[in-house]
Structure formats: structure tokens, C-alpha cells
Amino acid sequence: MADKVKLECTVCKNRNYDTTKNKKTHSERIELKKYCPHCKKHTVHRETK
Numbered sequence: 001m002a003d004k005v006k007l008e009c010t011v012c013k014n015r016n017y018d019t020t021k022n023k024k025t026h027s028e029r030i031e032l033k034k035y036c037p038h039c040k041k042h043t044v045h046r047e048t049k
């Protein structure tokens, strides 16, 4: 039971990544440090809909 979610850069608000998450193992919002091509650096990306 995996849900598709998008990961949004918390700095520029661009949605750079798609991923899936299992609600049973991840009840809270995902936050990952990933490269943002808009900010041209690694930033925190947060789950969005």
C-alpha cells in the first residue's frame, strides 16, 4: 500500500522529486535533503500532495 507523493523544495517551493511512501511505516511527513536544480544546491525537500 504505497502512496505517490511529491517532494517540494522548502526554499524555492519547486516540486523536484516524485517518490512513494508506505503509510504504515511513515505516518509523518517525509523530509529529505536532496539536490534542487533551482537553488543549485542541496536543500530540504518535504512531502506535498
Ligand SMILES: [Zn+2]
Residues within 6 Å of the ligand: 009, 010, 011, 012, 013, 014, 036, 037, 038, 039, 040, 043
Ligand atoms: Zn529549491
